[in-house]
Amino acid sequence: KAGVxxxxxxxxxxxxxxxxxxxxxxxxxxxxSWYQQTxxxxxxxxxxxxxxxxxxxxxxxxxxxxRQFSNSRSEMNVSTLELGDSALYLCASxxxxxxxxxxxxxxxTRLTVV
Amino acid sequence: xxxxxxSPQFLSIQEGENLTVYCNSSSVxxxxxxxxxxxxxxxxLLVTVVTGGEVKKLxxxxxxxxxxxxxxxxxxTAAQPGDTGLYLCATGGTDSWGKLxxxxxxxxxxxx
Numbered sequence: 108k109a110g111v112x113x114x115x116x117x118x119x120x121x122x123x124x125x126x127x128x129x130x131x132x133x134x135x136x137x138x139x140s141w142y143q144q145t146x147x148x149x150x151x152x153x154x155x156x157x158x159x160x161x162x163x164x165x166x167x168x169x170x171x172x173x174r175q176f177s178n179s180r181s182e183m184n185v186s187t188l189e190l191g192d193s194a195l196y197l198c199a200s201x202x203x204x205x206x207x208x209x210x211x212x213x214x215x216t217r218l219t220v221v
Numbered sequence: 222x223x224x225x226x227x228s229p230q231f232l233s234i235q236e237g238e239n240l241t242v243y244c245n246s247s248s249v250x251x252x253x254x255x256x257x258x259x260x261x262x263x264x265x266l267l268v269t270v271v272t273g274g275e276v277k278k279l280x281x282x283x284x285x286x287x288x289x290x291x292x293x294x295x296x297x298t299a300a301q302p303g304d305t306g307l308y309l310c311a312t313g314g315t316d317s318w319g320k321l322x323x324x325x326x327x328x329x330x331x332x333x
Binding site for chain 2: 201
């Protein structure tokens with residue numbers, strides 16, 4: 108079956124702009140989580156959605172937001188972009204998002220803010 | 222938040238050599254996952270270990286989960302250049318939906 112699909116793969120934005128990233132989970136997976144990966148901080152959890160509801164949120168400013176649609180596809184939005192937002196953004200899907208549920212990652216979206 | 226310590230941070234070996242990377246925590250893991258990530262790509266799940274003392278094999282990769290479920294190791298036998306990548310361990314919290322806590326990773330480079 109198809110894996111997790113993230114679009115676009117690459118983005119270049121300027122400071123102050125906003126950006127929307129998309130994630131299509133594996134068919135049947137209802138939990139979608141988002142992560143930010145940078146060389147200095149590693150993989151950091153942004154938030155998780157399940158059945159269109161945000162169940163969990165990491166320690167990121169309100170400029171980072173997300174949503175999930177009825178088909179489990181998810182989007183994340185970053186407003187008022189800062190240079191420090193440059194990172195690889197990864198989404199992961201799983202069946203339920205529980206502690207022992209295996210998560211499968213997309214290839215990521217590389218965001219560069221100039 | 223459970224902290225995961227991975228060691229070493231970086232490992233460079235020749236093709237055919239063996240290597241071991243470690244993942245440790247001061248807290249008990251409910252379960253532990255190992256991922257491999259190549260540059261510019263997302264992490265790929267290698268294995269999930271759940272039971273203390275568990276050993277799982279995936280071709281030339283052997284994963285061990287400590288008896289007390291506070292540590293895990295990944296051993297690669299006869300490494301090949303295709304094994305090059307960032308090896309990450311991760312665990313999910315018992316009350317933390319959809320959130321995996323990752324270690325900083327071990328960068329492994331296998332040269333021909």
